[in-house]
Amino acid sequence: MTRPHTHLLEVDIGIRRQEGGPQEELLVMPVWTPGSYLVREFARHVQDFAARDATGQALKWEKTNKNTWRVVTNGSRDWHASYRVYANELTVRTSELNSSHAFWNNANILMYLEGQLASPSTVRVLAPDVWKVATGLPAVLGQKNTFRAENFDVLYDAPFEVSNFKTIVFNVKGVAHRIVIDGEGNYDTERMRRDVQKIVEEHVEFMGGEIPYRDYTFILHARANAGGGLEHANSTALGYPRFGFRIASGDRSTSASPAATGAPARDYRGFLSLVSHEFFHLWNVKRIRPDGLGPFDYTQESYTKVLWVAEGITDYYADLLLRRAGLITESEFLTATARSIQSLQNTPGRRVQSVEESSFDTWIKFYRQDENSVNSQVSYYDKGAILGLLLDLEIRKRTSGAKSLDDVLRYLYTEFGKKNRNYGPADFQRACEMMAGSSLEDFFQRFVRGTEELEYDVALEAVGLRLDTNAGGASVERVYFGADVAQEEDRLMVRRVYAGSPAYDHGLNAGDQIVALDNMRVTRDFFNARIAEKKPGDRIALIIFRFDDLSTLLITLGGRRVGTYRIVPLPNATDAQKRVYRQWLGD
Numbered sequence: 001m002t003r004p005h006t007h008l009l010e011v012d013i014g015i016r017r018q019e020g021g022p023q024e025e026l027l028v029m030p031v032w033t034p035g036s037y038l039v040r041e042f043a044r045h046v047q048d049f050a051a052r053d054a055t056g057q058a059l060k061w062e063k064t065n066k067n068t069w070r071v072v073t074n075g076s077r078d079w080h081a082s083y084r085v086y087a088n089e090l091t092v093r094t095s096e097l098n099s100s101h102a103f104w105n106n107a108n109i110l111m112y113l114e115g116q117l118a119s120p121s122t123v124r125v126l127a128p129d130v131w132k133v134a135t136g137l138p139a140v141l142g143q144k145n146t147f148r149a150e151n152f153d154v155l156y157d158a159p160f161e162v163s164n165f166k167t168i169v170f171n172v173k174g175v176a177h178r179i180v181i182d183g184e185g186n187y188d189t190e191r192m193r194r195d196v197q198k199i200v201e202e203h204v205e206f207m208g209g210e211i212p213y214r215d216y217t218f219i220l221h222a223r224a225n226a227g228g229g230l231e232h233a234n235s236t237a238l239g240y241p242r243f244g245f246r247i248a249s250g251d252r253s254t255s256a257s258p259a260a261t262g263a264p265a266r267d268y269r270g271f272l273s274l275v276s277h278e279f280f281h282l283w284n285v286k287r288i289r290p291d292g293l294g295p296f297d298y299t300q301e302s303y304t305k306v307l308w309v310a311e312g313i314t315d316y317y318a319d320l321l322l323r324r325a326g327l328i329t330e331s332e333f334l335t336a337t338a339r340s341i342q343s344l345q346n347t348p349g350r351r352v353q354s355v356e357e358s359s360f361d362t363w364i365k366f367y368r369q370d371e372n373s374v375n376s377q378v379s380y381y382d383k384g385a386i387l388g389l390l391l392d393l394e395i396r397k398r399t400s401g402a403k404s405l406d407d408v409l410r411y412l413y414t415e416f417g418k419k420n421r422n423y424g425p426a427d428f429q430r431a432c433e434m435m436a437g438s439s440l441e442d443f444f445q446r447f448v449r450g451t452e453e454l455e456y457d458v459a460l461e462a463v464g465l466r467l468d469t470n471a472g473g474a475s476v477e478r479v480y481f482g483a484d485v486a487q488e489e490d491r492l493m494v495r496r497v498y499a500g501s502p503a504y505d506h507g508l509n510a511g512d513q514i515v516a517l518d519n520m521r522v523t524r525d526f527f528n529a530r531i532a533e534k535k536p537g538d539r540i541a542l543i544i545f546r547f548d549d550l551s552t553l554l555i556t557l558g559g560r561r562v563g564t565y566r567i568v569p570l571p572n573a574t575d576a577q578k579r580v581y582r583q584w585l586g587d
């Protein structure tokens with residue numbers, strides 16, 4: 001990184017064979033990076049490729065497809081390739097080099113030698129002296145900023161942060177953990193240390209008490225609009241809004257806007273939830289590996305039907321373990337659960353796509369959302385988490401609290417993770433049935449492979465709870481329009497239209513510009529306020545631009561009796577139900 005402001009990372013790859021190599025060798029750039037299921041074509045950022053032998057003599061080369069370079073090595077045992085990679089996109093799955101720091105994922109910038117993914121490698125980072133280097137790879141003793149990877153799956157699993165970062169350290173059971181923070185923000189490092197340590201301790205105990213890594217690194221980028229996380233075997237990359245660490249007081253459900261929009265809360269608890277999610281992945285997905293997800297094929301999509309387990313059930317435990325660690329209250333856990341159930345029930349796509357289909361097609365659907373996604377897709381995160389809850393409660397009910405989904409996860413870790421075997425959909429179902437002590441075929445057929453409406457009360461009854469969909473005065477029918485609108489400068493645009501809604505059935509389209517409502521010019525606030533004053537059955541006239549053409553659309557508004565969902569106690573819950581409740585959300 002000799003000229004950070006150019007965003008060009010300079011890569012030199014030295015290939016050394018024990019004996020003479022073939023006449024030609026292929027260097028391959030990955031097209032995707034594990035954990036983020038989209039072909040991102042990292043080769044598009046490669047430039048200035050060259051190859052030379054040990055004496056510095058240039059070697060001939062040509063590209064054979066979009067991400068493969070064929071080098072004529074003439075049987076050389078020792079040769080080099082060099083190139084530069086443009087890195088100017090900071091997300092947890094991409095790379096950025098600029099004058100303030102460098103962050104990269106190795107699959108974005110390092111090619112592998114065809115047929116040699118199992119070979120070991122070392123990485124030496126030549127960084128400006130004022131910058132430190134953090135990665136999950138083990139350091140090579142006695143060599144500055146040099147790290148080793150036993151194979152390319154390990155190499156590609158370890159992102160690097162190189163900057164003048166802050167470091168927070170703590171130990172759990174004698175194992176070193178560090179949080180590396182790049183970027184200023186309103187975080188409290190002491191509190192972060194304490195709470196992240198609690199998360200680590202809770203997860204480790206949950207998974208049986210053994211720590212399966214030598215050390216663990218959390219890389220955190222605090223930026224104005226950062227978000228998301230990516231899991232690795234002994235590290236994680238996290239992005240979070242730099243002023244999103246506010247410690248909110250009281251129940252999150254009462255803070256209006258996030259609950260109202262269904263958006264995840266951007267406060268300190270949201271950060272802990274992200275940490276909990278990514279950390280849980282070190283077992284669920286990195287060691288308890290679905291079919292197809294390791295060893296990896298970096299040249300094309302890797303399909304699996306169980307991302308709903310890998311992501312959804314991870315999401316379920318992210319919050320459940322925060323609750324058990326005492327970092328959120330029971331009420332916060334139940335409120336968040338009710339909110340995600342409501343969000344699922346407001347997604348028409350839940351009746352169109354199953355979670356298995358959603359998992360399988362993530363490459364072309366979940367990771368490529370458009371205005372129709374809400375009507376054609378279900379999130380394997382959101383529905384997967386709810387299925388985790390329903391399965392957990394079903395197993396607890398059938399066994400009077402003796403077994404749970406916790407046992408399923410521990411079983412999968414023992415039988416698949418520790419034995420280095422991948423699992424498939426049938427293995428997961430079998431593990432659940434083993435813990436439940438009876439068949440769950442009906443459940444999986446209807447709710448996992450199928451798109452039937454979930455039966456919340458059947459599950460919640462196990463712990464003496466029920467779902468109240470009418471909280472907050474839903475006995476009154478509310479007016480229903482059925483589209484999301486957004487203000488774009490001085491234009492009011494339709495973002496999405498929900499299938500089956502009045503707006504949908506009367507022909508409003510995503511992308512339409514609403515010019516006037518009942519002949520009056522609109523802004524978003526004006527539009528939403530006027531609609532809220534209407535009654536079901538009222539007719540409105542919208543003047544819209546569709547592309548360049550002006551037209552008038554008449555829409556008869558509908559009505560809905562929907563309040564805020566709440567999970568509430570059954571009036572006469574039995575002692576047995578209360579006992580299972582305590583075991584589940586336990587202190």
Ligand SMILES: [Zn+2]
Pocket residue numbers: 231277278281310311314
């Ligand atoms: Zn995840």
